[in-house]
Amino acid sequence: MSQLNLHLKVWRQNAGQPGHFQDIEAPDIPDHASFLEMMDIVNERLIAKGQDPVAFDHDCREGICGMCSMQINGVPHGPEKATTTCQLHMRKFRTGDTIWIEPFRAKAFPVIKDLVVDRSAFDRIQRAGGFITVRTGSPQDANALPIGKEVADAAMDAAACIGCGACVAACKNASAMLFVSAKAGQLNTLPQGKPEKDRRTLGMVRQMDKEGFGNCTNQYECEAACPKEISVRWITKLNRDYAVAIVKEALGNSPKVAGGGD
Amino acid sequence: MSAVFDSFSRFYASSIGKKILVALTGLILIGFVFGHLVGNLLIFAGQDAINEYGHLLQTALHGSGVWIARVGLLLAVLVHIVATVSLTKQNNAARPDKYGQHKAQVSSKSSHTMIWSGLTILAFIIYHLLHYTVRIGNDFDKDAYKIDLHGEKVHNVYKMVVDGFSWAPASIFYLIAMALLCSHLSHGFSSLFQTLGISTDKSEPLFKKAGYAFAGLIFVGNAAIVLSIWLLGYGR
Numbered sequence: 133m134s135q136l137n138l139h140l141k142v143w144r145q146n147a148g149q150p151g152h153f154q155d156i157e158a159p160d161i162p163d164h165a166s167f168l169e170m171m172d173i174v175n176e177r178l179i180a181k182g183q184d185p186v187a188f189d190h191d192c193r194e195g196i197c198g199m200c201s202m203q204i205n206g207v208p209h210g211p212e213k214a215t216t217t218c219q220l221h222m223r224k225f226r227t228g229d230t231i232w233i234e235p236f237r238a239k240a241f242p243v244i245k246d247l248v249v250d251r252s253a254f255d256r257i258q259r260a261g262g263f264i265t266v267r268t269g270s271p272q273d274a275n276a277l278p279i280g281k282e283v284a285d286a287a288m289d290a291a292a293c294i295g296c297g298a299c300v301a302a303c304k305n306a307s308a309m310l311f312v313s314a315k316a317g318q319l320n321t322l323p324q325g326k327p328e329k330d331r332r333t334l335g336m337v338r339q340m341d342k343e344g345f346g347n348c349t350n351q352y353e354c355e356a357a358c359p360k361e362i363s364v365r366w367i368t369k370l371n372r373d374y375a376v377a378i379v380k381e382a383l384g385n386s387p388k389v390a391g392g393g394d
Numbered sequence: 395m396s397a398v399f400d401s402f403s404r405f406y407a408s409s410i411g412k413k414i415l416v417a418l419t420g421l422i423l424i425g426f427v428f429g430h431l432v433g434n435l436l437i438f439a440g441q442d443a444i445n446e447y448g449h450l451l452q453t454a455l456h457g458s459g460v461w462i463a464r465v466g467l468l469l470a471v472l473v474h475i476v477a478t479v480s481l482t483k484q485n486n487a488a489r490p491d492k493y494g495q496h497k498a499q500v501s502s503k504s505s506h507t508m509i510w511s512g513l514t515i516l517a518f519i520i521y522h523l524l525h526y527t528v529r530i531g532n533d534f535d536k537d538a539y540k541i542d543l544h545g546e547k548v549h550n551v552y553k554m555v556v557d558g559f560s561w562a563p564a565s566i567f568y569l570i571a572m573a574l575l576c577s578h579l580s581h582g583f584s585s586l587f588q589t590l591g592i593s594t595d596k597s598e599p600l601f602k603k604a605g606y607a608f609a610g611l612i613f614v615g616n617a618a619i620v621l622s623i624w625l626l627g628y629g630r
Contacts, residue, residue: 141494153494206495232495239488304498304506305485307409337410346488347409347481349508350585351501364588365595372591374410382401 136161136222139230140174142186145243153232156186163223167210168193168200170222186233187246193218195359198294201301202247203234208298208357216296216359236301240308240343251297253343254311261335262315264324277323290318292360302357305346310354312340313370314362320373330377337374409484410589412477417586419474424583424608426467427575431615434555437629438622441552445543448551475516482509505581511574518571525558532558555619556629565624572616579609 138158145151156178161170168190175185191199200217204210210220225231233247241249291314299310316336319325325332348367355364405411433451436444451460498506524530533539534554541550559565583605587593593601622628 143494151491203493203495206493206497207499234493234495237489237491237493239490302499304489304496304501306488307485337408341407341409344488345409346485347413348589349485349505350581350588351498351505353499353501356499363595365593365598368588368591368593371410371414371589374408375414375591378401378405378408378411382398382405386397 134163134227135159136163136225136227136229138170138225138227141230141232142246143234144184144186144246145235147242147244151243151246161222163221163225165222166193166218167202167204167220167222168218187244187248189248190218195219196294198296201236201249201251201297203232203236203301205232208236208301209296209359214359214361216294219359236297238297238300238306238345240306240345241297241300249297251295253345254295254297254308256343257308257312257336257339258315260339261328261332262319264319265328266324279323283321287318287321290314290321290362290366293318293358293362294360296359298357298359299354299362300345302353303346303348304351304353305349307348307354308340308343308345309348309367309370310358310362310364312336313366316373317366317369320369329373330380333370333373333377334381337370406477409481412481413589415473416477416481417589419470419477420582420586422467422470423474424579424586426470427579427612428608431612434619435615437552437555437619441541441550441629442543444551444555445541445548449543449546449548452549471516471519475512478509478512502581504577505585508578508581511578514574515571515578518567518574521567522571525564526554534558552629556623559620559623560630562624565620568620569617572613572620576609576613579612580606583608 136158138161140156140158141153142156143151144154156174158170158174161173165173168188171186171188178185189199189201191197193200195216195218198216200209202209202217204217204220209215209217210224212220212224235241235243235247235249236251238249240253241251244250293311293314295311295315297311300306300308303309316333319332320329350364352364355362406415433447434444436447454460455462504511525532526534529535534557539550539554540547541553542548559568584593584598584601587597587601623630
């Protein structure tokens with residue numbers, strides 16, 4: 133084990149006020165610490181000195197909850213492929229490195245404090261269609277609804293999205309298309325989700341637009357930054373599903389007729 | 395009727411709706427750029443070939459063909475620009491506080507400068523139309539640019555193009571514009587298949603390569619006309 137001496141440039145901000153980068157020296161950081169543990173050590177020292185610790189999001193610390201965020205040296209969750217910040221280890225850095233630590237920046241993700249941003253825009257998008265309307269209670273027999281292995285696997289790939297917001301953070305336009313397309317696509321692919329496909333697609337895209345996310349310019353930075361390696365092909369599918377849904381909405385029968393008369 | 399109109403305005407107001415319009419108009423413009431190049435390469439087939447082609451365009455459908463094409467293309471250009479400018483404004487507004495450090499990992503320079511390459515091409519289109527279509531600031535409308543072709547008096551496109559590119563500033567601007575068009579197409583071509591929901595894992599690399607090849611073809615083809623006249627003295 134060796135120790136790292138690091139120079140941090142950490143974004144400090146209180147909600148609604150302008151923020152700034154604070155230079156923080158971080159000497160003697162064990163290289164087997166995770167990035168979040170490094171932040172814990174830095175905070176303990178700040179507290180011992182009577183200073184305000186850096187606020188940052190974290191929860192499961194095993195890469196599945198989607199809570200930890202942070203733009204590290206210009207990349208969401210840091211330089212490692214397909215990892216969250218909690219899975220990033222300090223051995224990926226060299227002693228003497230300067231590390232820039234910033235919040236995920238987007239109008240739709242307002243800063244609550246320092247590195248903590250409010251990602252509830254994602255929850256509102258989910259509420260606009262990211263579900264299936266089924267009777268709860270006793271489940272039906274697992275084999276009653278045959279689903280092709282390929283379809284099930286694809287839906288599972290989309291379902292791997294942990295809603296962390298790295299896609300938004302990486303996109304130069306702060307677009308949420310990868311998140312929305314994974315959440316809509318997961319259900320639109322499966323037979324259980326198909327009955328509400330059009331309604332879901334329109335609802336989620338409209339809510340996404342309302343939240344003030346930017347527009348996709350097909351540069352695929354989101355895919356490169358995604359800790360779960362969600363494919364941009366889900367965005368292709370969302371574009372297609374949206375086009376079909378909007379044509380049906382424009383030219384199809386109104387719900388009264390489509391519903392089968394009075 | 396108004397229900398359909400409401401739906402269209404909601405379609406246009408949405409992010410994906412605008413992008414689909416950009417993709418569709420982009421496809422039209424790609425088709426045009428290709429046809430335009432193929433037609434213009436006739437200059438290497440000699441004076442009569444390109445003059446005949448020019449005359450054909452002017453007189454197709456009793457002269458209405460060229461106007462149908464002009465109105466259609468103008469509409470496509472307008473929709474393409476109005477929608478992209480509006481999208482770009484929204485994109486800038488979506489991140490009011492910029493990053494101290496922001497690294498692009500996979501995207502190309504061309505994809506980051508689409509609005510600037512696009513707006514420069516717009517400036518070029520205006521210049522190009524004034525140069526050869528409206529013919530302002532030159533003598534291309536005078537009698538010196540008429541010629542007999544199969545007993546008919548037609549516009550001498552050949553002489554006009556040769557004289558036009560014999561002037562260095564025009565040639566240089568054309569070359570710059572074609573380089574930017576090449577950059578614009580290198581992202582735009584494959585991008586449109588993604589926006590229209592057509593790309594797949596297998597076809598995406600093909601669309602990408604086809605896009606680079608097409609962008610290269612448009613640049614090389616158009617630059618060949620300019621350079622062979624300006625530097626090699628073709629037709630003079």
